[in-house]
Amino acid sequence: MVIVFTKDATEQDIIQVIQKLTRLGLDIHRSTADERTMIRILGDKRGIDMRDIETLPGVMGIHKITDPYLMVGREYQKQDTRVTVRGTTIGGKDIVVMAGPCTLESKEQITATAQAVADQGIAILRGGAFKPRTSPYSFQGLGFEGLKLMRETADSLDMAIVSELLDIRDMDRFVELVDIIQVGARNMHNFPLLKALGQAGKPVLLKRGMWATIEEWLLAAEYILYHGNMEVILCERGIRAFESQTRFTLDLASIPIVKRRSHLPIMVDPSHASGNRQLVVPMARAAVAAGADGLLIEVHYDPRKARCDGAQSLYPGQFAQTMEQLEQIARAIGRTIQRKQG
Ligand code: PEP
Ligand code: MN
Numbered sequence: 001m002v003i004v005f006t007k008d009a010t011e012q013d014i015i016q017v018i019q020k021l022t023r024l025g026l027d028i029h030r031s032t033a034d035e036r037t038m039i040r041i042l043g044d045k046r047g048i049d050m051r052d053i054e055t056l057p058g059v060m061g062i063h064k065i066t067d068p069y070l071m072v073g074r075e076y077q078k079q080d081t082r083v084t085v086r087g088t089t090i091g092g093k094d095i096v097v098m099a100g101p102c103t104l105e106s107k108e109q110i111t112a113t114a115q116a117v118a119d120q121g122i123a124i125l126r127g128g129a130f131k132p133r134t135s136p137y138s139f140q141g142l143g144f145e146g147l148k149l150m151r152e153t154a155d156s157l158d159m160a161i162v163s164e165l166l167d168i169r170d171m172d173r174f175v176e177l178v179d180i181i182q183v184g185a186r187n188m189h190n191f192p193l194l195k196a197l198g199q200a201g202k203p204v205l206l207k208r209g210m211w212a213t214i215e216e217w218l219l220a221a222e223y224i225l226y227h228g229n230m231e232v233i234l235c236e237r238g239i240r241a242f243e244s245q246t247r248f249t250l251d252l253a254s255i256p257i258v259k260r261r262s263h264l265p266i267m268v269d270p271s272h273a274s275g276n277r278q279l280v281v282p283m284a285r286a287a288v289a290a291g292a293d294g295l296l297i298e299v300h301y302d303p304r305k306a307r308c309d310g311a312q313s314l315y316p317g318q319f320a321q322t323m324e325q326l327e328q329i330a331r332a333i334g335r336t337i338q339r340k341q342g
Pocket of ligand 1: 164207
């Protein structure tokens with residue numbers, strides 16, 4: 001059970017509650033996140049009338065916790081979290097498609113690709129500058145030089161940016177350039193990074209680790225919320241299973257499961273899940289049908305030239321056609337695909 005205080009609760013209010021609980025023989029764990037104090041109650045609560053505590057000054061509510069996480073859970077917050085970035089809201093009725101290249105490669109590549117996705121009304125441009133490559137011999141990305149190019153391009157098209165942060169030491173420079181900080185699947189369990197993102201002051205897109213259960217993923221998100229950042233967007237990107245025809249196995253059931261358990265928005269990355277552009281399109285359609293709040297899709301102005309993940313990158317024409325199909329599916333379930341008017 002957890003007692004949540006209002007933001008304007010005084011220290012005296014909190015002490016009064018703590019004293020009452022201690023007198024009742026209960027152990028407590030006090031924490032503060034997002035300027036709000038919480039007290040987790042440990043021990044046997046049978047026979048204790050919680051209304052005596054609920055009515056004390058400064059107490060906002062008392063919540064039962066049946067899950068190992070707290071702040072990401074629906075019991076903690078009933079209404080859906082909405083994350084707004086440069087005028088685009090993720091987690092509302094509109095489904096938000098973020099699109100762009102796997103990796104930033106050159107000015108020509110980012111300009112042409114950003115224009116192609118902007119032509120489809122995309123408001124958030126994706127692109128990696130620091131790449132988590134499986135092999136040390138693969139292209140590692142353009143680093144800050146690439147991010148600056150992406151920022152200039154996005155600004156000229158009035159777009160926001162999502163990009164992956166690999167190294168906690170890059171954080172300060174990174175947040176200056178990026179609107180949404182992506183945590184890659186390989187870093188979902190990087191606890192120092194998750195803790196630092198609690199203080200980043202920017203929304204975080206948290207990919208599901210390829211070996212992570214839904215509960216482990218939600219606990220990773222809990223780290224970010226607990227350390228002070230409520231703006232977390234989850235992103236399902238496929239998990240490791242025995243099937244070898246796809247790069248990973250897209251766990252579409254995680255969408256309704258997460259929606260039931262958590263108030264955080266959930267997106268799907270059909271590109272890294274499948275690794276093959278012929279599969280990306282049906283998986284994107286299925287994700288919208290299953291209730292995803294957004295999609296993260298790799299598009300390249302010329303995938304044959306891509307230095308990374310060319311096989312899963314959509315051609316601009318294919319992307320345009322997919323957007324139309326997604327609109328029809330969204331309509332059928334009472335939602336819309338967010339598109340900026342050109
Ligand atoms: C990416 O989106 O660029 C990426 C590397 O994805 P993941 O971390 O899911 O593999
Ligand atoms: Mn990629």
